[in-house]
Structure formats: structure tokens, C-alpha cells
Amino acid sequence: MIARLDKWCVAAAVLGLTALLFPPVAGGRWTDGPEFLGAAVLLVALSGFFAWKGVTAFWHSATLVLLVIAATAISLGFIHAIGDGMTTGSGFWLFNLALWAVAWRGIDGIAAFRSTNPRWQRLANLFVPAAFGLWMIYLWEIAVVGFGVPQVLLPAPGMIGDRFMGSLDILWEDFQQTFMKAVLAGYIMGCGSGFLVAILVDRVPFLQRGLLPLGNLVSALPIVGVAPIMVMWFGFDWQSKAAVVVIMTFFPMLVNTVTGLTASGVLERELLRSYAASYWQTLFKLRLPAAMPFIFNALKINSTLALIGAIVAEFFGTPIVGMGFRISTEVGRMNVDMVWAEIVVAALAGSAFYGVVSLGERAITFWHPSFRERR
Amino acid sequence: MTDAAAIAGPKVNIVSRVAAGRAGPVAAVSLVILALWYLGAIYMNAQMQIDRFEREETAWSAGDLVSATLSQERPLLPAPHQILVEMKKTIIDTKITSKRSLVFHSWVTLSSTLLGFAIGTVLGIFLAVGIVHVKALEKSLMPWVISSQTIPILAIAPMIVVVLGAIGLKGLIPKAIISTYLCFFPVTIGMVKGLRSPDPLQMDLMHTYNANQWQTFWLLRWPSSLPFLFTSLKVAIAISLVGAIVGELPTGAQAGLGARLLAGSYYGQTIQIWSALVTAALLAASMVALVGMIEKQLLRRMGARP
Numbered sequence: 001m002i003a004r005l006d007k008w009c010v011a012a013a014v015l016g017l018t019a020l021l022f023p024p025v026a027g028g029r030w031t032d033g034p035e036f037l038g039a040a041v042l043l044v045a046l047s048g049f050f051a052w053k054g055v056t057a058f059w060h061s062a063t064l065v066l067l068v069i070a071a072t073a074i075s076l077g078f079i080h081a082i083g084d085g086m087t088t089g090s091g092f093w094l095f096n097l098a099l100w101a102v103a104w105r106g107i108d109g110i111a112a113f114r115s116t117n118p119r120w121q122r123l124a125n126l127f128v129p130a131a132f133g134l135w136m137i138y139l140w141e142i143a144v145v146g147f148g149v150p151q152v153l154l155p156a157p158g159m160i161g162d163r164f165m166g167s168l169d170i171l172w173e174d175f176q177q178t179f180m181k182a183v184l185a186g187y188i189m190g191c192g193s194g195f196l197v198a199i200l201v202d203r204v205p206f207l208q209r210g211l212l213p214l215g216n217l218v219s220a221l222p223i224v225g226v227a228p229i230m231v232m233w234f235g236f237d238w239q240s241k242a243a244v245v246v247i248m249t250f251f252p253m254l255v256n257t258v259t260g261l262t263a264s265g266v267l268e269r270e271l272l273r274s275y276a277a278s279y280w281q282t283l284f285k286l287r288l289p290a291a292m293p294f295i296f297n298a299l300k301i302n303s304t305l306a307l308i309g310a311i312v313a314e315f316f317g318t319p320i321v322g323m324g325f326r327i328s329t330e331v332g333r334m335n336v337d338m339v340w341a342e343i344v345v346a347a348l349a350g351s352a353f354y355g356v357v358s359l360g361e362r363a364i365t366f367w368h369p370s371f372r373e374r375r
Numbered sequence: 376m377t378d379a380a381a382i383a384g385p386k387v388n389i390v391s392r393v394a395a396g397r398a399g400p401v402a403a404v405s406l407v408i409l410a411l412w413y414l415g416a417i418y419m420n421a422q423m424q425i426d427r428f429e430r431e432e433t434a435w436s437a438g439d440l441v442s443a444t445l446s447q448e449r450p451l452l453p454a455p456h457q458i459l460v461e462m463k464k465t466i467i468d469t470k471i472t473s474k475r476s477l478v479f480h481s482w483v484t485l486s487s488t489l490l491g492f493a494i495g496t497v498l499g500i501f502l503a504v505g506i507v508h509v510k511a512l513e514k515s516l517m518p519w520v521i522s523s524q525t526i527p528i529l530a531i532a533p534m535i536v537v538v539l540g541a542i543g544l545k546g547l548i549p550k551a552i553i554s555t556y557l558c559f560f561p562v563t564i565g566m567v568k569g570l571r572s573p574d575p576l577q578m579d580l581m582h583t584y585n586a587n588q589w590q591t592f593w594l595l596r597w598p599s600s601l602p603f604l605f606t607s608l609k610v611a612i613a614i615s616l617v618g619a620i621v622g623e624l625p626t627g628a629q630a631g632l633g634a635r636l637l638a639g640s641y642y643g644q645t646i647q648i649w650s651a652l653v654t655a656a657l658l659a660a661s662m663v664a665l666v667g668m669i670e671k672q673l674l675r676r677m678g679a680r681p
Contacts, residue, residue, distance in 0.1 A: 104511070111514040125514070132515035153542060210400030214408075220613040220663050221656045222620050224529065225632075228640030228648055233419075233451065308527040315624055316640050331537045339534050347526040 008105035009051035012098045016044035019094035025082055026089045033081075039074040040095055043067065047102055061109025065131070068103045072138050075099070079145050088146040096142060107131050155337040164341040170326070171345050178323040179349050181238040182310040186245025191302055193246070194253025195295070199283075201254070202261045215255045223248050227313040236317045244313040249302040253295075260294025261287050293368050296361040303353045307346060409455060413445070416454040420444035423451065453646045461650040474630070477654050483631040485658065487547050488619040491554020492612050498555065499562025499607075506563070507570045507596075508588070517567075524560050528553065532621045550622035550631075554615040561614070565607030569600025598677060605670035612662045620655060632658075 020040060024030055030037045046067050055061060075096065079088065110131075113124040137157050143149070144156040151159070164171070201207045227244050234240035264287045272282045314324025323342055330338040417440075424443050428435045435443075445454045453461075462477065469476040502520065506513045532553045539549040573595050581591045623633025632651050639648035 107515060108511040111511045128511075128514040129516075129518035133519060153538060206400050207404070209397050210402075210404035213397065213401050214404060217660060220609075221659050222613075222617040222652075224617060224621060225636055225648075225652045225655055228636055229645070229652075231640065232643070232645065304524060304527065308529040311527055311531075312529060312621060312624075316637075327531060327534055331534045334541075336534075336538065339531070343526070343531050343534075346531070350527055351522055 004054070006051050006054050006105065008101045008108075009047045009055065012047035012101040012105070013044055013051055015094055015098035015101065016040060016047060019091045019098060020044070022091035022094060023089040024078070024091040024095070026087045028089065030091065033078055035074050036078045039071045043071055043095070043098060043102065047098070050105075055105055055109050058109070058113055061106045061113075064102050064106035065110065068099060068106060071099055076138070076141065079142055087148065092146065096139075103131075103135055152334050152336055155340055159337050160340040160344065163337040164344055167338065167341065171341060173321050174323045174326050174342065175345055175349065177238060177319075177321045178241070178310050178314065179307070182241035182313075182322075183245060183306045183353075185238070186242035186310065187249055187302060187306040189242065190246040190249030190306070191253045191299060194250045194298070195257055197250075198254050198257035198261065201258055203279075208258060212255065212258060215251050215258075219251045219255060223251075224309060224312045227309070228316045230313060231316045236319055238322075241310045241313040241318075241322075244309045245306045248305045248309040252301050252305070253298045256294045256298035256301075257291060260291025263287075263294060264290035292365045293361075296357065296365060299357045300354060300361070303357050304350055307350050307353070311346065412452075412455055416450065416452045417441055417444045419452045420447055420450045423447070449643050449645055451645065453649050457646055458649045458653055461646045462653065465650065466654075477632075477635070477650065480630055480632050480635050480651070481654055481658060484616070484619050484623065484633065484655075487550035487622070487631075488554055488612070488616045488662075490547060491551035491618060492558055492615040494551065495555040495558025495611060495615065496562050496608065499559035499611075500566055500604075502559065502563045503566030503570060504592075506567050520560065520563055523556075528556050529618065529621050532618065532624075536622050550619045553622045554618035557614045557618040558611040561607040561610040562604070565603045566600055569603025570596045572603065573599045601677065602670075602674065605666065605674075608666050608670075609663050612666055613659050616655065616659050616662065 020030060024033065024036060030040070046063070050060060050064065053060070055064065075092075079092070082088070107128055110124055111128050113121075115121045115124070140154075141156050141158060144154055155163075201211055224244070226247055230240045230243040230247075234243050268286055268290075269282065272286055277285070311324040311327070314322045315328050318325040323346060326342050327339050330336075330342070421440060421444055424440060424447065425435075428440075428443075444450070446457070447453075450457070465475060465477040469478075471478045473479065502516070506517055506520075535553060536549040539545075539552070577595055577599075578591070581595055586594065620631070620633040620636070623631035624637050632655050635651035636648055639645065639651065
């Protein structure tokens with residue numbers, strides 16, 4: 001029955017055994033930390049068992065993942081418990097290398113998971129990237145703490161989390177200033193005007209031929225560069241940031257909407273023509289719905305552009321609040337953990353914004369082939 | 376072409392022929408934009424000029440006002456010819472090695488753009504190859520590749536530059552890293568699509584030839600992904616320039632187009648800001664055009680029909 005050994009588990013078992021030969025802390029012994037020793041022994045035992053048995057069933061992968069979760073928790077406790085004067089030894093890193101092999105094997109098993117129940121399938125599909133992200137954060141944490149990376153350079157995730165929770169009020173104010181005022185106002189105005197101009201362009205073929213190549217050109221240009229000019233024109237408050245966002249979001253919306261308006265099929269248009277439908281009836285009943293995938297594409301592109309535009313514009317002058325302002329001043333004061341907390345806010349806001357637009361897309365363009373259930 | 380023009384038949388006059396092409400409308404729209412720009416410059420700079428006239432207690436006519444608004448030293452909105460004069464002065468008349476030369480600053484920006492673009496393209500292609508060939512990588516990495524772009528990296532670019540500067544990485548590399556981060560995304564997405572673009576029939580054919588994965592990759596997947604690659608590269612090089620410019624903002628305004636922007640905004644030198652902007656725009660447009668030309672040549676050699 002020992003036809004083929006599972007190579008990832010073999011690697012994990014061998015690495016784990018080797019790890020036990022080296023000290024986990026420089027100058028220390030494994031017996032000093034009984035929990036960590038237990039985790040390592042369990043790791044070796046389980047990976048040895050699965051190397052022999054093979055990771056075939058779903059519960060095999062699940063067991064490995066549970067092992068990894070427990071081991072990471074213990075190893076985090078271990079690395080934070082060792083004193084300032086001591087550094088981690090090679091045993092610790094070998095242990096984590098073994099853990100990596102086991103984690104890869106477990107995630108690989110779950111990625112191959114197939115279920116007839118779509119709910120379980122979706123859960124598994126969600127779990128894989130989430131586990132990957134958490135694993136990356138874990139590596140970041142142990143690398144920063146274990147190697148003693150200076151905090152100015154790269155703070156540990158735990159530290160960023162502490163700072164995030166500790167300064168929620170400041171972050172909230174910045175978020176309001178940058179996102180609620182500048183980004184949303186600019187986004188709505190920019191996308192709205194882009195949409196209206198697109199309808200106008202669509203009515204006048206001359207403009208379509210003349211404006212579209214220019215629009216395409218402009219979307220390749222570094223538009224964020226207008227930020228200093230806008231700050232000069234509209235002052236330091238959120239209006240200038242909104243103006244930058246308007247300019248950045250206008251052209252993607254224009255180009256995409258005009259392209260989308262030509263997306264409806266000839267057959268459908270002929271049909272409406274045979275119904276003697278007016279221009280506006282054709283527009284609202286056929287061409288705009290057909291253009292929706294393109295419009296949502298622009299809305300999605302713009303959701304990230306808007307946040308970038310607003311934050312970059314704040315580097316050129318702001319009142320003393322706002323995400324861009326906070327980032328540039330805290331960098332100057334070398335409070336890198338605060339900067340990272342602000343980045344977390346920006347990432348959360350950006351992802352949430354994108355997610356909301358995607359949900360809207362799913363609700364409105366549910367008929368599009370890309371949303372059909374894949375079998 | 377409109378119905379009226381079609382009925383007119385052979386007697387198509389020059390106006391409708393120009394209007395039917397693409398160059399004509401583009402030129403017309405550009406001219407309108409230029410005219411609007413001049414009007415805007417007069418309108419926006421008028422107030423400041425009137426104030427100045429009144430302060431100096433000179434009598435002025437409408438003609439004086441117009442000519443004065445178009446030749447201010449620090450206008451709110453400089454007129455196009457002022458920008459052109461400034462560009463001529465800083466590009467042609469100034470020595471390239473001088474710190475006032477826009478060629479010098481453009482080169483500083485361009486070099487980090489190209490370095491970042493090169494690294495980003497290679498990284499993007501490798502990621503795509505991994506994602507296409509390894510199931511677990513696709514499932515775990517792909518969602519992160521996509522969500523990596525919802526993080527406004529451009530906004531935190533200055534921090535990356537400052538932090539890397541603190542450990543002694545200065546000049547080219549930090550800016551190139553930002554460009555790399557922005558570049559790899561379109562390349563990865565395009566290449567994943569491109570490497571998967573051979574249809575099952577072709578894949579089956581390779582299978583019947585007993586081709587291994589390596590051969591399938593080089594003989595089928597790679598050639599058929601090239602059109603996708605070039606589409607991505609055009610996006611990537613434009614975005615790479617943006618990354619390099621924004622990366623220059625916090626470097627204490629030493630060199631580069633971004634530094635020119637920042638210095639101009641500190642000292643209210645609007646003409647300087649605009650000339651840096653126009654130069655950046657020209658740079659972006661010509662780089663995209665260059666990639667387009669390479670694409671055309673390469674695809675023609677590979678037997679693509681235009």
C-alpha cells in the first residue's frame with residue numbers, strides 16, 4: 001500500500017524532524033517551550049501519517065488545515081513570548097517551512113474540492129483565497145517579529161491592527177473627508193457627465209468620430225497630474241479633490257458608454273425600427289440595457305480611479321484632515337504604523353466600493369453570459 | 376454616412392467627405408477644444424488682470440485685456456502658446472544636462488518607467504503562466520491579484536518611496552517598484568486570458584501529437600497569447616508612467632516630471648506645471664504608439680492579417 005508517498009507531506013515530516021534537531025531560540029532548547037514542542041511533534045506525526053496514507057479525501061485536507069491553524073496560533077504565541085534580547089533560531093524557521101508544506105498540501109486539497117451542493121462549493125472557493133491571504137499575513141508577522149525588522153520599515157500586522165483599533169476616530173474623520181465628500185461627489189459628477197456627454201455624442205456621429213479618438217488618447221494620459229492645478233483653482237478643501245476625480249472618471253465613462261451604445265445587435269434594432277419606435281424609445285428599451293455591461297465596466301474602473309485621484313490630490317494641499325494628508329504627514333513623522341492603518345482603510349474602502357458596484361452590476365445585468373451559472 | 380450624403384451620390388462635396396473620415400472630425404474637435412481653451416484662459420485670467428490694471432491705475436480697453444490675459448507670468452490658466460514657448464525653451468534651448476531642461480527630467484521619469492514596465496511585464500507573465508498551469512495557484516492567487524488593484528497603490532506610492540529611501544534604496548528603484556506593481560496586473564489578467572485562448576480543438580491536436588506541456592506552451596499557448604499580451608502592454612506602459620510620476624512627488628522635488636509638477640505647484644509656476652503635464656502626455660502617447668507599432672510588426676511576422 002506504500003505505492004506512492006505524498007511528497008509534500010514527506011517534505012513536511014522531514015523538515016519537521018530536522019527542525020527538532022535545531023534550537024527554536026538562539027541558545028535555547030525545545031524543552032523550554034512545551035506547547036511549541038507539542039505543536040512540532042504533532043506536525044511531524046500527522047504529516048508522517050498522511051505521507052503514508054496519502055491526502056485523498058476531503059477530511060484529510062481539512063485535518064491538515066486545522067493542524068496548520070493550531071500550529072500558527074501556537075507559533076505566534078511563542079514568537080511574541082520570547083524576550084527582546086533573544087532571537088529565533090533555525091529550528092523555528094525549519095518548523096515554519098514544514099508548516100508551509102503542510103499548508104500548501106491542505107489548501108491544494110481543498111482547491112480540488114468538488115461538491116454538487118453549490119453552497120458548499122462556494123464556501124470552498126471562498127476559503128482558498130482567504131486562507132492564502134491569512135497565511136501571507138502570518139508570514140509577514142513572523143518575518144517582522146522573528147528577524148527584528150525595524151518598525152519604521154515595515155510594522156507587523158498585529159501592530160497595525162492595534163493602531164487601527166486605537167485611532168478609529170481619526171481614521172473615521174479622514175474617511176469622511178476623503179471618501180464621503182471628495183470621492184463620492186466627484187464620482188457621481190464625473191460618471192454622470194460622462195454618461196450624458198456619451199448620449200450627446202451618440203446623437204451626433206460627427207462628434208463620435210471626432211471625440212472618441214481623443215477620449216481614448218486622454219485615458220492613456222497621466223491625468224493625476226492635473227491635481228496641483230485643481231488645487232490652485234478650487235482651493236484646499238474637498239472641492240478640488242472632487243474636481244480631480246471628475247476629470248479622472250469622465251473619460252472612461254464616456255468611451256465605455258459610447259462603445260456600449262453600439263453593442264446592441266442589428267436584428268434587434270431593425271425590430272424596433274419596424275415597430276416605428278422613436279430614438280428615445282430605442283435608447284431606453286434596447287440600447288441602454290445592452291450598454292449596461294460596458295457602463296458597469298466603466299463604473300468599476302472608476303471606483304478605484306476615484307479613490308486614487310482624491311488621495312493623490314491631497315498631497316498638493318489640504319485642510320488638516322483627509323487620508324492623503326494623514327499619509328503624507330505621518331510618513332514625515334515616521335509613524336509608519338499609522339500610515340499602514342490608513343492604507344488598510346483605503347483598501348477596505350476601495351474593495352467595498354468595488355464590491356457595491358459589482359453587486360449592482362449583478363442585479364442589473366443578470367442576463368449577461370458572464371453571470372450564468374458555470375457547470 | 377448620413378442619408379443626405381448617400382443620396383447626393385457622386386456629387387459628394389469636400390465638406391461631407393472630410394466629415395465622413397476620422398481625421399477631419401478629430402481635427403475639428405481639437406480646434407474647438409483649442410478655441411475653448413483660449414476663451415477659458417481669457418475668462419479665468421481676466422479678474423486678476425483687471426485687479427492689476429486698477430492697482431496700477433492704467434486705462435485699459437478690451438483688446439488690452441485680452442492680450443494681457445494671454446501673456447501673464449503666472450496665469451490661472453496659461454494659453455496654449457505660452458505652454459509651447461515654455462516647452463521650446465526648456466526642451467530645445469536648454470542644454471540636456473541642465474536641471475532646467477525638460478529632456479533631463481523626462482529621462483529621469485522615463486528610465487524608471489521603463490525599468491518598472493520591464494519588471495512588471497516579466498512578473499505578470501510568470502504569474503499568468505503559474506496561474507494557468509497550477510490549479511491551487513489559480514484558486515488562491517487570482518482573487519488576490521484582482522483585489523490587489525482595489526488598493527489605491529498610487530495613493531500610498533509616496534510612502535513606499537520614503538520608506539525604501541530610509542533603508543538606502545533611492546532614485547530609480549523605488550519608483551520602478553511602484554510602476555511594477557501597477558504594471559503586472561493588466562499583464563497577468565491579459566496573459567491568463569491569452570494563454571487560455573487556444574480552443575480545445577487545437578489543444579487536442581497537440582495532445583494527439585503527444586506534445587508535452589512544455590511544447591504545448593511554446594508552440595501553441597505562447598503564440599496565441601501574444602495579441603492579448605500587447606493589448607495589456609499598452610495599458611501597462613501608460614499606467615507605468617503614471618506610477619513613476621506619482622512616485623516622484625515625495626522625493627523632495629529633485630528630478631523628474633513629478634518633481635517639476637510639485638515644484639511648480641509650490642511656487643505657483645502654472646506654465647511650468649502645464650508644460651510638464653503636456654510633456655508627460657506626449658511621452659505617454661508616443662510610448663503607447665511605439666508598443667502598438669511593435670505589435671503590428673511582430674504580429675505581421677507571425678502571419679496575422681491586418
